[in-house]
Each structure stands twice: as structure tokens, then as C-alpha cells.
Amino acid sequence: xxxxxxxxxxxxxxxxxxxxxxxxxxxxxxxxxxxxxxxxxxxxxxxxxxxxxxxxxxxxxxxxxxxxxxxxxxxxxxxxxxxxxxxxxxxxxxxxxxxxxxxxxxxxxxxxxxxxxxxxxxxxxxxxxxxxxxxxxxxxxxxxxxxxxxxxxxxxxxxxxxxxxxxxxxxxxxxxxxxxxxxxxxxxxxxxxxxxxxxxxxxxxxxxxxxxxxxxxxxxxxxxxxxxxxxxxxxxxxxxxxxxxxxxxxxxxxxxxxxxxxxxxxxxxxxxxxxxxxxxxxxxxxxxxxxxxxxxxxxxxxxxxxxxxxxx
Amino acid sequence: xxxxxxxxxxxxxxxxxxxxxxxxxxxxxxxxxxxxxxxxxxxxxxxxxxxxxxxxxxxxxxxxxxxxxxxxxxxxxxxxxxxxxxxxxxxxxxxxxxxxxxxxxxxxxxxxxxxxxxxxxxxxxxxxxxxxxxxxxxxxxxxxxxxxxxxxxxxxxxxxxxxxxxxxxxxxxxxxxxxxxxxxxxxxxxxxxxxxxxxxxxxxxxxxxxxxxxxxxxxxxxxxxxxxxxxxxxxxxxxxxxxxxxxxxxxxxxxxxxxxxxxxxxxxxxxxxxxxxxxxxxxxxxxxxxxxxxxxxxxxxxxxxxxxxxxxxxxxxxxxxxxxxxxxxxxxxxxxxxxxxxxxxxxxxxxxxxxxxxxxxxxxxxxxxxxxxxxxxxxxxxxxxxxxxxx
Numbered sequence: 001x002x003x004x005x006x007x008x009x010x011x012x013x014x015x016x017x018x019x020x021x022x023x024x025x026x027x028x029x030x031x032x033x034x035x036x037x038x039x040x041x042x043x044x045x046x047x048x049x050x051x052x053x054x055x056x057x058x059x060x061x062x063x064x065x066x067x068x069x070x071x072x073x074x075x076x077x078x079x080x081x082x083x084x085x086x087x088x089x090x091x092x093x094x095x096x097x098x099x100x101x102x103x104x105x106x107x108x109x110x111x112x113x114x115x116x117x118x119x120x121x122x123x124x125x126x127x128x129x130x131x132x133x134x135x136x137x138x139x140x141x142x143x144x145x146x147x148x149x150x151x152x153x154x155x156x157x158x159x160x161x162x163x164x165x166x167x168x169x170x171x172x173x174x175x176x177x178x179x180x181x182x183x184x185x186x187x188x189x190x191x192x193x194x195x196x197x198x199x200x201x202x203x204x205x206x207x208x209x210x211x212x213x214x215x216x217x218x219x220x221x222x223x224x225x226x227x228x229x230x231x232x233x234x235x236x237x238x239x240x241x242x243x244x245x246x247x248x249x250x251x252x253x254x255x256x257x258x259x260x261x262x263x264x265x266x267x268x269x270x271x272x273x274x275x276x277x278x279x280x281x282x283x284x285x286x287x288x289x290x291x292x293x294x295x296x297x298x299x300x301x302x303x304x305x306x307x308x309x310x311x312x
Numbered sequence: 313x314x315x316x317x318x319x320x321x322x323x324x325x326x327x328x329x330x331x332x333x334x335x336x337x338x339x340x341x342x343x344x345x346x347x348x349x350x351x352x353x354x355x356x357x358x359x360x361x362x363x364x365x366x367x368x369x370x371x372x373x374x375x376x377x378x379x380x381x382x383x384x385x386x387x388x389x390x391x392x393x394x395x396x397x398x399x400x401x402x403x404x405x406x407x408x409x410x411x412x413x414x415x416x417x418x419x420x421x422x423x424x425x426x427x428x429x430x431x432x433x434x435x436x437x438x439x440x441x442x443x444x445x446x447x448x449x450x451x452x453x454x455x456x457x458x459x460x461x462x463x464x465x466x467x468x469x470x471x472x473x474x475x476x477x478x479x480x481x482x483x484x485x486x487x488x489x490x491x492x493x494x495x496x497x498x499x500x501x502x503x504x505x506x507x508x509x510x511x512x513x514x515x516x517x518x519x520x521x522x523x524x525x526x527x528x529x530x531x532x533x534x535x536x537x538x539x540x541x542x543x544x545x546x547x548x549x550x551x552x553x554x555x556x557x558x559x560x561x562x563x564x565x566x567x568x569x570x571x572x573x574x575x576x577x578x579x580x581x582x583x584x585x586x587x588x589x590x591x592x593x594x595x596x597x598x599x600x601x602x603x604x605x606x607x608x609x610x611x612x613x614x615x616x617x618x619x620x621x622x623x624x625x626x627x628x629x630x631x632x633x634x635x636x637x638x639x640x641x642x643x644x645x646x647x648x649x650x651x652x653x654x655x656x657x658x659x660x661x662x663x664x665x666x667x668x669x670x671x672x673x674x675x676x677x678x679x680x681x682x683x684x685x686x687x688x689x690x691x692x693x694x695x696x697x698x699x700x701x702x703x
Contacts, residue, residue, distance in 0.1 A: 079646050082414040083632055084449035084465050094692035115458060115699050122699040138451045162690050163458040163697045 061282035062275075067103050068289065069133070070140035070159065071281060072273045088137040089281070093288050095160045100296045101167055106133050107175030107211055109193055110144055112155075115163040123165065126155055127195045131180040145183055147192040152184060171200045174210045176232035185222045186215045204297070228252060380511045403505060407522045411470040411501045417446075417633030419470050419543035423520035427542070427672060432535035434668040436661075439493065441670065442530045442653025443468050443544045444500035447559065450640045453626065454690045458697045462640040463626060466557065466652060468633045471544035474499045474519045474527060476537045493531045496538055499524030500649070526649050536669040546633040547671040549652070551684045554622045554660035555635075559650035561643040563615035573608040618643040622657045626686040 065072060071092070073085045095101075104110060113125040128144030131154065135141045140159040145152065157164065183191045214235045217226065226234070227241055227249055238246065261267060273281075375382070391399075408421040432438075445466040453463050477495040502522035505513050513523045519540040532538075549555060569575040569591040577589045591610070595603040620641055627636035635652065644650060655661060673679075685691050 079449065081448040081646055083416075083467060083634070084451070084646075087465070087629065087632065087634065088451055091692045098693065098695055115697050117458075117699050122701050138453075158452075158460075160692070161458075161460070162454050162692070162694075165696050165698070 061279045061286065064282045064286065064289075065278060066105075068282075070136050071285060072136060072278060073281075074136050075271055075273050077270075085137070085281075086284075089285055091138060092160060093285060093292075095162070096289075096292055099164060099166065101159055102169045103208075104130060104133075104142070104167075104169050104172065105174045105208065106130050106177070106179055107173055108169050109171040109173075109197065110142075111166075111168045111170055111197075111199075112144065112157055113165045114157070114161075115165060125195070127170065127193055127197060128153075128155070129180065129183070129191055129193060131183060131191075132156075133179075145180070145191050147188045150188065152188060152191060168199060170197050172202065172208055174208055176210070176212060180233070181224070182217065182226055182229070182231060182234060183215070185217050185224075185226070187218060190215045380515065381509050382512045384507060384509045399506070403522075407502070407520075410503050410522055411525075413501075416631065417467045417469040417546070419472060419545075422543045423472075423541040424539065427674070428539060432668070434665040435535070437533060438536050438668065439531065439533045440536045440548075440654055440666065440668065441473070441496040441498060441532050441538060441544070442528070442651050443471050443546075443548055444498055444526055444528050445469065445635065445650055445652055447642055447644055447646060447648050447650050448634070449646050453636070454697075455688050456690050456697070457688075458690075458699075461626070461638055463636040463638060464557075464623075464640055464642045466635045466637055466642070466650060468500075468544065468546045468548075468635065468652075470501050470524075472499055472502075472519055472521045472524070473497070473538040473540050473542040473544065474516060474521070474524070475540050477529075478537075479534055490531055492534070494534055494537065495529045496532050496536075497527055497529045498544065499527040501525040528651050530651075530653060532669075538669050542670065545630075545671055545673065546628050546635050547630055547673075547680060548667060549625055549628070549635060549654075550662070550666055551625055551628050551686050553625050553662050553666070554655040554657065555625060555637065555652050556619050556621050556655045556657075557623055557637060557642050557650050557652050558617060558619040559642060559644035559648055561614045561616050561618050562645050564613040566611065567613040568610045569608060572610065572613045575608070622655045622660045624686075626689050628684045629682065630680045630684065631682045 071089060073080060073088075108130050109127070110130055111125065111127045113123055115122060116124040126144055126146065128146035130142050131145045132143040133141075135158075138158075138160045141156055142159065143154050143156045145154045147153070159167075212233075214233055216235045217237045217240070219240060226237070227245065241249070407423075445468045448465045448467045450462060450464050452460050454460050473496055475495075475497040477497070479490075479492045479494045482490050482494050499516070499519075499521065501524055503525050505523050508523045515527070516523050521541060564571065568589055570577050570589050573591075575591050578584050578587050578592065580588060591608070594607050594609065595601065620639070620643065623642070624638040625635055626638050628634070629636075637652075642650060654666070683691075690697065
């Protein structure tokens with residue numbers, strides 16, 4: 001079912017807004033310590049979660065930071081306050097007990113239905129690929145992208161907005177990059193997904209698969225200087241760059257030399273929440289989170305027995 | 313109406329001395345209220361023009377030289393560990409523990425054996441005391457209609473009344489400046505007395521509390537007098553009420569015109585050299601060939617006391633003493649001190665009696681819930697918002 005033109009127009013507005021949405025994540029090709037950690041875990045995030053939720057000691061909470069990144073506060077010291085963060089987490093758990101916010105990553109395909117005053121039927125459903133995920137605490141948000149009537153549409157959703165009726169993950173997978181903003185400059189087939197896409201059935205204890213697909217960029221003009229981004233999920237596009245651009249790229253790499261950054265301990269410390277604090281934070285909430293996931297999972301099973309889905 | 317005028321004039325005078333707040337807002341209100349009982353003398357005193365943006369700044373050295381010196385110079389006395397422990401134990405026995413940052417903002421102890429306040433009925437003329445809070449952050453909440461609002465969290469941190477100064481004493485010290493109003497001095501965050509001077513600690517003799525990190529005075533009507541040592545809570549205020557929140561704005565230091573006044577600067581190209589962020593011309597020629605007073609120029613930006621008037625309280629957390637105020641515009645950085653008091657805006661003052669002179673938990677009929685929400689605000693434990701289809 002494709003939404004009406006009117007809805008698409010409204011979403012276009014949201015898209016144009018979201019284009020200029022400033023991202024908290026750095027756009028520069030910095031080696032992120034979290035990413036490294038993730039790689040070392042071999043993407044076996046879900047599996048570890050399930051096994052170690054009951055243990056709950058030391059660095060056992062490490063996988064939580066990928067499954068529930070919004071529970072970690074902004075590491076900027078001027079903005080931190082323990083009481084505020086605690087109250088925020090309490091509110092987040094309250095909201096999570098009402099609506100299931102499933103595990104998802106950038107690259108997963110999701111379906112979100114929202115109460116919308118101006119939509120026909122007062123509700124709106126959108127399916128798309130998650131291109132960005134950001135924010136912390138109650139400000140946490142993600143962006144879904146799809147193609148409607150040949151036009152790319154992106155909608156930014158706040159995860160804890162009470163007008164969200166349901167969030168479901170149709171295909172749980174990861175991509176190679178932190179965000180997929182470059183899909184804006186790719187052919188539309190990379191970001192087109194049917195609205196009646198069925199939910200893929202997977203074993204919840206299986207590791208989350210990483211989609212190593214490499215997309216192809218359209219010829220210029222682009223909406224960003226992708227050559228500076230160190231993109232991994234994009235085919236080599238150096239043939240599209242001019243000679244002076246390649247020359248400048250070398251200079252750029254020399255000036256913003258990222259080689260030394262992995263030795264800059266203070267920089268890493270300032271940009272991340274220390275592991276001790278993480279275990280403190282997740283130690284507070286992991287019991288409730290585990291309980292919530294259990295309850296929601298059993299509810300889902302019940303629902304499936306009651307109403308078996310039609311196979312096309 | 314008389315009380316309103318008194319409050320306004322007091323506020324103005326108080327501002328000129330204490331807060332440095334703009335008055336033009338109130339003179340505007342005065343015209344709206346169309347008061348008849350005001351003499352021309354009073355009116356003229358209200359209509360003193362003072363610019364909101366404060367281009368001509370009244371900077372004063374702070375803290376004032378006539379204030380009691382607060383911090384003690386640390387001299388390394390050679391005290392043995394045993395003696396140090398003995399001193400700590402004496403302080404602990406006498407006053408109880410000092411406030412731990414990032415804990416519940418509750419006062420640990422009330423030094424009062426019993427409340428001996430003479431209780432008065434609340435009238436529309438009454439002006440209650442305010443409280444001292446820390447701005448602990450900002451986060452979004454949603455209304456029942458699904459509309460997002462930004463809320464600022466203000467934690468009332470370990471507040472006690474330190475002293476009440478009667479109107480008579482006030483008049484003796486300040487003349488007729490505060491009319492028939494007195495002061496309540498409120499302190500926040502008890503701390504180790506060894507950090508402060510002997511004189512500063514002496515201020516807290518009457519209240520029986522440890523010396524406080526921060527003290528503030530609030531003008532009150534005599535019927536809202538409070539006994540020294542009374543603890544103040546977030547529930548001093550009610551949900552749905554409007555408050556004025558004052559604090560020191562973020563200090564930006566010496567800034568150019570583009571950041572300080574929002575000038576556009578000059579062009580990036582077309583022959584412009586070395587003046588891309590400059591303000592350009594600052595004065596005319598001819599008879600008025602000079603720089604006019606108040607011209608917007610580079611200078612020190614921020615670090616000024618500013619009040620946000622008429623902010624609505626949308627939620628109160630009684631467990632952690634946190635007040636959720638609508639809007640993200642409370643001045644100051646996170647973890648800064650601010651003062652909260654009932655608003656002076658005449659149309660936003662509460663119609664019903666608030667806890668008067670303050671909230672006493674001992675006298676409450678039943679304990680309050682942990683979280684009190686405004687009826688327009690969505691509680692996160694409620695189900696999602698659905699709009700009904702109007703047919």
C-alpha cells in the first residue's frame with residue numbers, strides 16, 4: 001500500500017528539513033574506538049546480550065552499548081549531571097514498557113506507524129532503511145529513507161515520542177558505515193523498499209548479519225564531498241574525481257592525519273563514556289531491560305499463535 | 313492592586329540594586345493594568361527607562377567589598393590525622409552530614425524541634441520566599457496532544473531558611489527602598505565549615521545549619537516570614553504555577569560584534585581585506601560627528617544576571633526535588649545556581665492559595681506521589697497517543 005500523494009508531499013517537507021539536520025556524529029574519517037570494539041566482537045552482539053544479561057558484572061555490559069546506545073549520556077562534561085541522566089533513564093524505561101522499541105542498527109529496514117493529525121485515518125505508516133541513528137536520552141532519533149513516486153523521502157523519528165504507535169524491524173542487519181547519508185547520491189534502487197514487505201523471521205539468538213554490499217554513487221554533483229568521508233560501503237569512485245581534487249585529498253589527509261589519533265588517549269576519553277560508568281549505568285537498567293524484552297517477546301509469540309500471518 | 317504596585321516598585325528598585333533587571337517590561341504592564349490609584353510620583357518612578365539589552369552596562373565588582381569574606385585561605389596546619397578525625401566528628405555530631413553533590417536535593421535534616429511560625433492566611437497581597445536551585449539539564453517532554461515541549465530541570469538543593477529580616481530592620485538599613493517588605497535569606501548546599509571564614513560561618517548561627525555554599529535573599533511580605541532553619545522543598549511550588557527564574561548567563565568573554573550583537577560582518581571577497589568580521593561604521597559626521605553612547609561594539613558578553621519571567625511548572629519530582637519548567641531558556645550553564653520564585657507577572661499569579669508560607673511535609677495529610685504531572689503533560693507510562701477520527 002503506497003501512501004497518498006498528499007502524504008508524500010508532507011514527507012518531502014520532512015525530508016528537506018532532515019537534509020540539513022546536523023548530525024552529532026563526526027563526518028570526518030576518524031577511527032572510532034566503538035567501531036573497533038564492535039569489529040572485535042565479530043558483530044556477535046545479540047548473542048552476547050542474551051547470555052550475559054543474567055550475569056551483570058564488570059564488562060559484561062559491553063554489548064549493551066551497541067544495542068541501547070541512547071542510554072549513554074552525551075560525553076561532554078559541561079552538560080553532564082548524574083541526577084538528570086538518572087531521571088531521563090527512568091522515563092525512557094517507562095516508555096519502553098509501553099511500546100516495544102526493538103534492537104536495530106543503521107542499515108536495518110524498519111516500519112514505523114505514527115499518529116498524525118493531518119493524515120487520513122489519523123495515522124501514518126512508513127517503511128524504509130535506517131540511514132542514521134543519533135541523539136542520547138529522550139532525544140534519541142533515527143532517520144528512515146525510502147523512495148516514493150520516484151522521489152527519495154527521509155523521515156526523522158524521535159524514538160521516545162509518544163505519538164509513535166509501533167516500531168518493527170522487517171530486516172535486521174548492519175552496514176559497513178556509521179551512516180548511510182550517501183544513499184542520497186546513489187541510484188534509487190538502493191533505497192527503494194516495498195511498503196508491504198514481510199517481516200523476516202530470524203532466530204533471536206543468531207548474530208546480527210553485516211551486509212557488505214557496496215553501492216555505486218551517481219555522477220556528480222553530490223550533496224557532500226564523499227571523497228573525504230572514508231566510506232566503506234561505496235564502490236571506488238576515484239575516476240569521478242578531478243586531478244586537483246585528488247591532489248587536495250592528499251593534502252587533506254596529511255593535514256587531518258588520523259594516524260596519530262588512536263594514540264590520543266585524552267581525545268578518546270573526552271569523546272566516550274568510560275567503561276566503569278557504562279557498567280554503572282547499565283547495571284541500573286539491565287534488569288528492567290531484560291525483563292521488558294522477555295515480556296515483549298512472549299507477547300509476540302502469543303500474538304503469532306493467535307493470528308498466523310498469511311504467506312503470499 | 314496596591315500590592316501589585318508595591319511589588320512592581322519593589323521589584324524595580326530591587327532590580328536596580330540587586331539584579332540589574334530591565335524595567336521596561338513592567339512599565340508596559342503598568343499601562344495595561346490601567347491603575348487609577350497610582351500617584352504621578354509613583355508612575356514616574358515606574359517609568360524610568362532602562363534598556364533591555366543593557367547596551368550601557370552597569371558592571372559592578374562581584375562579590376561586593378562590603379560582603380562578608382566567604383572562602384578561607386587554606387593554610388596547611390600540621391594537624392594529625394587523629395585530630396582531623398576528631399574535628400570532623402564534632403562537626404558531624406553537631407550539624408549532621410554536609411550535602412553530597414549529585415544526590416537527592418533533599419535537606420538531610422531539619423534543625424527545628426518544632427515549627428513555631430505564626431501561621432497567616434494567604435492573601436493576594438502576600439509575597440512568598442523563593443528557593444535556590446541548580447539547573448541540571450534540559451530534555452524534551454510531550455503534551456497530551458502530542459506536541460513536543462522542551463523542559464528545563466531545576467533541582468532544589470538542600471535549601472534552608474537562614475534568617476528573616478523584619479521590615480523594620482529593613483527600613484532602618486535601606487530607608488524606604490523596600491517599603492513594608494522584609495527579607496528571607498535562603499541558603500543552599502550545606503558544606504564543611506572548615507572551607508569558610510569564621511565570619512561567614514557566623515551568618516548561620518541562628519539557623520543551626522552548616523554554612524551554605526550559596527545564599528540568596530528574597531523580599532517577602534511580613535506574613536510570609538519563616539523561622540530560621542526551615543527546610544524548603546521543590547513542593548514549595550505547585551504544578552501548573554508560573555515562576556520567575558533568575559540566573560547568571562553563560563560567560564562568553566570578550567566577543568566581536570558578529571557574535572555579540574548578530575552583525576553580518578563584511579563580505580568575504582570583492583576586495584575586502586582584513587575586515588570580514590568587523591562592524592563597519594560606528595558614527596556619522598557633521599554636527600553629530602561622534603560615537604553615540606550605547607553604540608553596539610565589541611566587548612564582554614554574558615555573565616550577567618538575567619531573569620526569565622512567567623515560566624510554567626509542568627512537572628515536579630518530589631523524590632529528587634526536581635522542578636520541570638517549560639522552555640529551554642533558563643539562563644546559565646548546566647549545574648549553575650538559579651533562583652526560583654513566584655512570578656511577578658500580574659496575569660500569571662496563582663488564583664488559589666499556594667502552600668503558605670511554605671510546604672511542611674510534617675503537616676501534609678498524605679505523602680505526595682513521586683512524580684506530579686501537569687494534566688496537559690503526557691506521562692511516559694501512559695499508552696501512546698492516538699487521535700480520534702472526527703466523522
